[in-house]
Amino acid sequence: MVTENVSPGSEVHIEIRDLTMAYGSFVIQRDLNFNVNRGDIFVIMGGSGCGKSTLLKHMLGLISPTSGDILYNNESFVNASPDLRGKMRQCWGITYQSGGLFSAMTLAENIALPLQLYTRFSSAEIADIVAYKLALVGLAGYQEYYPSEVSGGMRKRAALARAIALDPEILFFDEPSAGLDPISSRLLDDLIVEMQESLGATVVMVTHELPSIFDIANNSVYLDTNTRTMIGYGNPAELRDNSDQAVVRQFLARGIAAPAEEQHP
Amino acid sequence: MNSEPPGFELVFDADGNASLLLTGDWVEGQKPAAFAILRSDLYSSSTHQLVLDSSRLGSWDSTLMAFLLQCHNYCQDEDIDFQATDLPTGADKLLAVATAVRAHIPPQEPSKPWLSAFNPARLAKEAVDNLSESLGFIGEVAIALTKLVAGKSNTRMVDFKNFCYQAGPEAFGIISLTSILVGMILAYLGAVQLLQFGAEIYVADLVVIGTLREMGALMTAIVMAGRTGAAYAAQLGTMQTNEEIDAITTMGISPIEFLVVPRMLALVAMMPLLTIYADLLGIVGGGIVAGGMGITPLQYINQGETALQFSHFFIGLIKSVIFAVLIAVAGCRSGINSGRSSAAVGQAATEAVVTAIVYLIIADAAINILFQQIGI
Numbered sequence: 001m002v003t004e005n006v007s008p009g010s011e012v013h014i015e016i017r018d019l020t021m022a023y024g025s026f027v028i029q030r031d032l033n034f035n036v037n038r039g040d041i042f043v044i045m046g047g048s049g050c051g052k053s054t055l056l057k058h059m060l061g062l063i064s065p066t067s068g069d070i071l072y073n074n075e076s077f078v079n080a081s082p083d084l085r086g087k088m089r090q091c092w093g094i095t096y097q098s099g100g101l102f103s104a105m106t107l108a109e110n111i112a113l114p115l116q117l118y119t120r121f122s123s124a125e126i127a128d129i130v131a132y133k134l135a136l137v138g139l140a141g142y143q144e145y146y147p148s149e150v151s152g153g154m155r156k157r158a159a160l161a162r163a164i165a166l167d168p169e170i171l172f173f174d175e176p177s178a179g180l181d182p183i184s185s186r187l188l189d190d191l192i193v194e195m196q197e198s199l200g201a202t203v204v205m206v207t208h209e210l211p212s213i214f215d216i217a218n219n220s221v222y223l224d225t226n227t228r229t230m231i232g233y234g235n236p237a238e239l240r241d242n243s244d245q246a247v248v249r250q251f252l253a254r255g256i257a258a259p260a261e262e263q264h265p
Numbered sequence: 266m267n268s269e270p271p272g273f274e275l276v277f278d279a280d281g282n283a284s285l286l287l288t289g290d291w292v293e294g295q296k297p298a299a300f301a302i303l304r305s306d307l308y309s310s311s312t313h314q315l316v317l318d319s320s321r322l323g324s325w326d327s328t329l330m331a332f333l334l335q336c337h338n339y340c341q342d343e344d345i346d347f348q349a350t351d352l353p354t355g356a357d358k359l360l361a362v363a364t365a366v367r368a369h370i371p372p373q374e375p376s377k378p379w380l381s382a383f384n385p386a387r388l389a390k391e392a393v394d395n396l397s398e399s400l401g402f403i404g405e406v407a408i409a410l411t412k413l414v415a416g417k418s419n420t421r422m423v424d425f426k427n428f429c430y431q432a433g434p435e436a437f438g439i440i441s442l443t444s445i446l447v448g449m450i451l452a453y454l455g456a457v458q459l460l461q462f463g464a465e466i467y468v469a470d471l472v473v474i475g476t477l478r479e480m481g482a483l484m485t486a487i488v489m490a491g492r493t494g495a496a497y498a499a500q501l502g503t504m505q506t507n508e509e510i511d512a513i514t515t516m517g518i519s520p521i522e523f524l525v526v527p528r529m530l531a532l533v534a535m536m537p538l539l540t541i542y543a544d545l546l547g548i549v550g551g552g553i554v555a556g557g558m559g560i561t562p563l564q565y566i567n568q569g570e571t572a573l574q575f576s577h578f579f580i581g582l583i584k585s586v587i588f589a590v591l592i593a594v595a596g597c598r599s600g601i602n603s604g605r606s607s608a609a610v611g612q613a614a615t616e617a618v619v620t621a622i623v624y625l626i627i628a629d630a631a632i633n634i635l636f637q638q639i640g641i
Contacts, residue, residue, distance in 0.1 A: 103606035119293050121328075128300070128331035135334055136362055141369030148606045167326055194362050198355040 012074075013038040013170070013202045014059070019068035021054055028054050031229050032068070034221050041196055041203040041216050043236065046223035047251070052206045053097070055223065056174055059204065060094060061085055072170075090118055093163030093201075094172045099155040101147040107134065107158045108143035114165045133161040137191060153184040157191070164195060171195065173205035177212055185209065189216050210254060214240075222248045269323055272298050275306050282314040283307065285336070287322045291329035300335045307339065314346040319353060330359055337364050395620070402598045403590075406529060409522045419522045420530075428531030432493050436539060439488055444476075444543035447484050448550025451475045456558055465558050469568035472551030477577040481544040483629055486588035489536065490621035494596035497528050498617035501600025502610035510601065520601060529593035536589035537582050544581060576641050584632055588625055595621035 014036040021028045028051040036042045044052050057063045059070055061077060070077045072088055080088065094100075101110050111130045115121055121129065134140055137157040139150075147155055156176060163171060176192065177185035189212050196203050207213060213220065213236045220239065222232030224247060232239050232248040240252035250256070269289035276284050291297065307315070315336070322329075333349065337360065340347035349360055381387070412418040455471040501524060504510050513520050548569065555565045596617040603613035 104608040121293065125297060125328070125331070128335065129327050132327060132331040132334045132363060135364065135366070135368070136359065138366040139369070140363075140366060141371060144371060146606075148604065148609075191362070194358060198358040198362075200355070 011038045012036075013040070013072070014042075014204070015071040015074070016059075017069045017071065019055075019058065019070065020066045021051060021058055021063070022066040027066075027228055029223055029228055029230070032221075032223075034230065034233050036202060036204060036219070038202055039196070039200060040219050041192070042205070043213050043217040043220040044204070044206045044223065045208055045213065045220055045236075045251070047208075047225045050223040050225040051228075052208075052223060053174055056172060056204070056206050060092075060172060061089070090166065091169040092172060093166065093168035093170070095156070095159040095163045095174065095176060097174045097178060099147065099159040101155060101159055101162065103147050106144050106146055107139065107150070107161075110147070110158065111162045111165050114162065118166060129165070133165055134158070136164070136195075137161045138187075153180050153188070156180065156188060160188070160191065160195075164199065167199055169201055171201050171203045173203070173207070175207055176205060177207065177209050182211075185212065186215075192216060210252065213252075222251065268292065268295065270295050271328070273303060275303065275310075277310065277312065281310075281312055282316065283310060283312040284316040284318050286318045286320075287329070289321075290323035291325040291332070293326060293328060295328075297328045297332065300332055300339075303336070304339055307343070307345070312345060314348070315340055316348045317351050319351050319356075322353065325353065325356060330356065330363065333360055334363050338368070399594060399598060399620075399624075403594055405521050406525055406594070409519060409526050412522065413526060418526065419518045420526045421523070422527075424527040425531055428528050429535055431496070432489070432531050433535035433538065436489065436492060436535075437542070439492065440485055440539050440543050441546055443484050443488055444481065444546040445550035445553075447480050448472060448476055448547035448552075449554050451480060451547070452551035452554035456554065460558075465555075466560060466564060466568050468551065468555050468558070468560070469565045470572035472548055472555075473569045473572045474577055476544050476547035476551070477573075477581045479581075479629075479633075481547050482540045482581045482584040482588060483625065484547075485536065485540050485543045485585065486592060486625050487622060489532070489539070489589075490592045490595070490625065491618055493532060494592040494617045494621045495614045497593065497596030498600040498603070498614045499610055501597060502603035502613040505601065505603045506605045506607070506610060525593070525597040525601070528597055529590065532589040532593045533586055536585045536592075540581055540585035544578070580632070580636055580641065584629065587628055587632070591624040591628060592621045595624060 012035045016032050016034050019032040020030040021032075032055070044055055046052050054063065058065050059077075065078060069079070075084075075088070077085065077088060101107070102113075105113070108127070108130045111133050112126050115126045115129060119126075130143065131140065134142060137160050139154060139157055139161065142150065142154070142158070147158065150158065160176075171192070173192070177188055180188065192203060192205075193216050195201060205217075217236050219234065220232070220236045221230050222239065222245075223229075224231045224245075231245045232243050234243075236252060239248055241249075243249050243252075271287075271289040271291040273288065274286040276286060278284070285303070289295070317333075333352075333356070337347055337349070339345075349357065352360065409418060409420075413420055452468050452472050455468050455475075456465055459465045459467050459471075501510070504524070510520050510524070513523055552562060552565050556562065560568075599613040599617040599620065603609050
């Protein structure tokens with residue numbers, strides 16, 4: 001929980017080993033192998049329906065993989081006991097595509113919930129911390145509002161405040177800027193970077209917002225819909241310029257054709 | 266872990282400027298220093314500058330940040346120059362982000378006295394509003410139905426069939442159970458009284474008339490209000506949340522024609538059939554109890570036949586049709602008017618069941634009085 005400044009790329013934090021994901025006999029992605037380093041802002045990208053969100057759900061343990069393993073700090077998550085899984089999850093902060101805020105609770109109650117469950121703070125201390133977390137995401141004073149009373153962008157930021165309530169080691173985002181205007185989306189990106197830098201957290205996000213990807217990500221993986229496996233892994237800007245896969249270059253250049261000789265091998 | 270409890274010291278220099286020395290480990294598990302103490306110290310000192318000194322600060326987490334934010338906000342309100350330059354890396358950035366936007370001040374709403382919820386004038390107004398809205402809704406449905414008869418409606422017959430299946434065959438299990446038991450209860454109740462006069466054979470009359478006229482239709486309706494009425498409210502409420510109803514409206518289709526009419530027609534078609542089924546099982550249930558009292562099945566059937574009049578059966582059927590309309594109106598109206606959150610959908614389902622049951626009881630009483638007056 002105590003903050004340390006960690007330079008990106010020094011130590012493996014999350015490891016995906018030979019992961020195969022399938023719904024029944026329908027394989028979504030196979031043979032995924034990649035590492036996320038401590039302090040990375042890591043992006044999972046790919047076309048619609050390629051299994052990005054499914055991969056994230058596997059990493060969160062909401063779905064069990066068909067084969068392969070996911071390791072956090074060199075410890076298997078897939079084979080962990082439910083108790084250990086619970087402990088590992090306490091070091092995570094997660095924001096879902098539509099926020100995932102509990103609509104029957106105020107923003108303050110939403111953020112207070114993980115603090116009440118997993119810390120020994122008194123209710124007055126929790127109120128102070130909630131005020132601080134809301135101030136961090138620019139929502140100071142919105143304690144008593146319900147999620148339905150604030151805008152979509154504010155809901156996303158409130159969800160981020162709930163995700164960072166326990167000062168997590170890993171922050172997961174599912175499409176953080178989907179449905180936001182360019183300015184809000186940029187502000188959210190800045191906020192993610194600030195959180196990563198000051199908390200020293202590792203960030204894993206699913207997104208296909210190219211500006212976000214180039215602005216903040218330092219590592220990424222590309223999942224292909226047709227071959228059903230990963231065909232790109234590395235810094236997004238480098239992948240755009242130097243990937244040996246035309247599909248990846250095209251994706252990162254927003255569909256503008258890659259050099260001709262490689263498009264028609 | 267060997268950690269020092271968090272604390273602070275307020276030091277004043279000769280010019281009256283204050284410096285705040287943070288000490289110890291400001292982490293979870295330690296009793297954090299109270300901001301209230303610092304506030305009263307600052308208040309009594311009337312200083313104009315507060316400089317932070319974190320040279321003796323150990324490890325820290327959100328506890329420290331929450332404290333610093335309160336310092337910052339207090340200094341801002343009191344026009345004190347708060348200098349937080351001497352913070353560990355990370356903490357300075359977090360404080361900068363947290364203080365970048367000024368706090369929003371929510372508009373003050375006049376607080377209502379607690380008992381205002383029981384204000385009779387307001388309750389009466391709500392009931393009247395509720396009723397007039399329901400009548401308006403029934404009016405819209407009537408318009409949609411005339412369009413359906415004229416063949417100009419956007420109602421899909423596939424939906425109608427699906428809803429018939431959901432409201433009919435799928436409800437057999439629960440209707441069987443409740444109607445047999447209610448038949449038995451009726452028979453027990455009557456038997457205890459009738460035995461005193463040696464007139465236990467009239468249990469058959471009691472069960473047949475009671476079930477056909479009253480209990481068959483009412484119990485079926487109450488079960489269906491909880492089962493199907495709530496389901497309609499939840500379905501339409503979720504559609505409202507997902508903006509499906511907006512989509513239907515903007516396609517130029519009336520949500521009433523497209524969503525409400527098939528549900529209501531399905532319930533109107535299925536409820537009389539379920540009621541007949543419930544009548545039958547209710548009489549069988551009464552027969553079981555009668556059998557236990559030494560009345561043979563033949564006697565029970567013979568005696569029951571003398572009590573059986575077409576009018577009793579007919580009244581039960583009329584009730585079931587009216588009840589079906591009321592359940593569908595309560596369910597669909599709550600669903601369509603639902604708010605757009607998961608809590609609101611739950612509220613809509615609750616409201617649907619409560620309204621439906623109130624309507625059912627009132628309608629039942631009204632129908633009974635009406636038929637009593639005209640002597641059927």
